[in-house]
Amino acid sequence: MESQENYVHNFKHDDDGRIKRTGTWMTASAHIVTAVIGSGVLSLAWAVAQLGWIAGPVILMLFSFITLYTSFLLCNCYRYPDSVHGTRNVTYMDMVKTILGGRQYRLCGLAQLANLIGSCIGYTITASISMVAIGRSNCFHKYGHKAECHISNYAYMSIFGVAEIFISQIPDFQNLSGLSFIAAVMSFGYSSIGIALSIAKIAGGSHVKTSLTGVEVGKDVTDMKKIWSTFQAIGNIAFAYCFSQVMVEIQASYHLSQNCPPENGAMKKATVTGISITTFFYMLCGLLGYQAFGNKAPGNFLTGFGFYEPYWLVDLGNVFIVVHLVGAYQVFAQPVFLLVESWCAGRWPESRIMAKEYGVKIPSVGTYKVNAFRLIWRTVYVILTAVIAMILPFFNSIVGLLGSISFWPLAVYFPTHMYLVQAKVPKFSTVWIGVKMLNGFCLIVSLVAAVGSIEGIVSDLKTYKPFE
Template sequence: MTSELQMVENGGSSAHNEMQPVVTELDDDGRPKRTGTFGTASAHIITAVIGSGVLSLAWATAQLGWLAGPGSLVIFSAITFYTSNLLADCYRTGDPILGKRNYSYVEAVKSSLGKTHVWLCLICQYTNLYGTSIGYTITAAISAGAMHKSYCLRKRSEAADCKISDSPYMVGFGILQIFMSQLPKFHDLWFVSILAAVMSFSYSSIVVGFSLARVISGGTHKTTLTGTEVGVDLDASQKIWIVLQALGNIAFAYSFSLILVEIQDTLKSTPPENKTMKKAVSISLSITTAFYFLCGCLGYAAFGNSAPGNILTGFGLYEPLWLVNIAHICIIVHLVGAYQVFAQPIFSMVESCLAKRYPYLINSSKTLQLGGKFKVNINIFMITWRTFFVATTTVLAIAMPFFNDIVGFLGAIGFWPMTIYFPIEMYIKCRRIRVFSAKWIWMQSLSAVCFIISVSSVCASVQGIVKSLKSYTPFDNLL
């Protein structure tokens, strides 16, 4: 354990000021000692994994059917588990226990693969992080709007016109995130992640409970082995597009690898970070996959081939209504924390880059005196830049509030590069896997198959967004 001794004056009233050492614990890289554990890492992962993606799994299963739906959940879970373990071993360059730390995903890519891959990684990672922030804004607003609509229908009648716009709720969510975004460090989010993890378990359990109750009561719809059927409302080409989009939705449900290195950088070094991270990944993915199976399969059994894009909206005035609304509240609280888990790496990257060229922007803080002894340090640049970031995600969410299309697009563009390609290439380079060896061929084959699936899902989601934009006027219902 490395420590630094600093000599400070003893502010007592004695005639001779004494000097005494104060111990500030530092890690092997000279940074403040990390205190993250298996528990906090698991909370961060669950917060990142069980997000808005879980709400679309019943719809995705409905497009794929009883064969491909559950099978896709198993395959995506296994692939994510495998490549996340590879990535955990790349946190330190060289020796996985004693090597140089990489503080971010991009830095790990740079250390292992060189500068030529850095730009591709930057574009993929931060585009996905930014897009996920937009997706979470949309999802939180849908839940808030659903609560408002249920109240309206109850107060008037089920035949009343209760058309609710989600746009004002997106604005409200954005305002809340402006305040949340002023947290200075990713490490400061541990309590937010733990609360968000509890919320994710809560609303997932409620969804499972409602779906199970609907199945038991017999209020179910038609299900098939191949999902939605080609017919009057769905031709063969549309079926292909929607299946590919469903795969993108499932990929999004497992998208957390892009912040895995940042999470691993919060862990203390004893036991070794890679061992703690692998354990956290194993437990977290096991728990989330079990929930995914319950939400996807029971949701499909409950709603059949007509499963809604967001499963909670399908329950409408389902009794008890207060429990449905609690689920919506849990989603909103969870996404408040999840938004920050995905936004903080962007804040850190931008501010770290600017600190090297314009240090006065980052280091010039002003102290605001509140009351007698309470002081708050304010950095004008950080407040302005982070507010701008939140504002842009809010505006784009209002402009394109298409839940399944956006979720599928985000899952597709982030899955192959961040979850498959970079972890595999970094591991091959770090462990010096011989070209054309059995392990090398297996890894490259996996990467090639996932690339084809990701590109196809991106095309399908873009087609869905274009189709939705034809019948939607952005900002029309803002007020």
């Protein structure tokens, strides 16, 4: 059997001729936390309120275990046909094409692009909501909680977009480690603030209505509204755990050396770390948020003004959200950038605009390499996501729809089917039947979540007037 040293050819290149990777399991863990703990955590108190004390925690833990299991399967498919010594698949789509073939590859591309682009749109919406919440928080503190403190989101979406235009010039995942560590710290920060404020509200003795089954039909909502909100809540929780669409790219940044474990072992360690941290914070945010607000829990417990005071702490939490989403946007945008740039480079290999880089001197930093195509294409992408965010700024419904679209195909269907092919699992064996049952269950979950979220968007559109 070949030794691991054969996979480390020289200090500049890996075994397949690509530039040497620099990531570790710790940087991979940071990428995972940055990708997973995002806008979804803010809606968990609302989601638990729709589901209640029994179904809420059960569904949170269920999706945690499903995500962990399917992530392990993806880790083993990174190299094919052998999980340790096979050929690397450096993107999710490459992996699907290699193992499942061209038709599945095209379907995967559609699902992945829809989710990645949708996530960037969702992060633009959420960041602007948090920036608006800072202004409104200060307004309420100054003029009272009953004051009319309406502030438009559109200017803040533009500000977020301008920031992302500059940060999008970071070439690839290899250069995102610092940004991901900062973003991960920010996610801990705002999650902790939300938890602390919830505990303070509970300790204050506020009496709120909670129940084993969540919001009550006849008292809080109608029969149909209960059904739609339950579906939407399941979609929100699914979205809160889903990061499979960027997992392969994260694993591709891991630096393989003689003294390090194989990529699949290191990535499994990073996945356990990332999902364990995520689940701990999710359970605290969801359950404590529900206990603090009860069946009237807001859709976003830091920007929905469940908390007014101390206003400076609410402001700080929202600042943390914005900084985190700046990094999270890049984690989800980089695979899109890589896909388009790789295709264009192959299509026009002799083009100067594709290949030539220009040195730009930055004071106190040094010379930064700028590629004309990268600058133009990534700027256009950021502008398009910002414009779409301005047209459809519906937080909870968008979050639920993204979860329903992405969770089943990207986090369950493709990982499990690639595993069945790579491991050569016999048809109708116990493992094969178990995997198929898991697929069927998650497909049903995705469909009902999509229905609930679409109903929410339709309801919002009845009263929404864009750009007003």
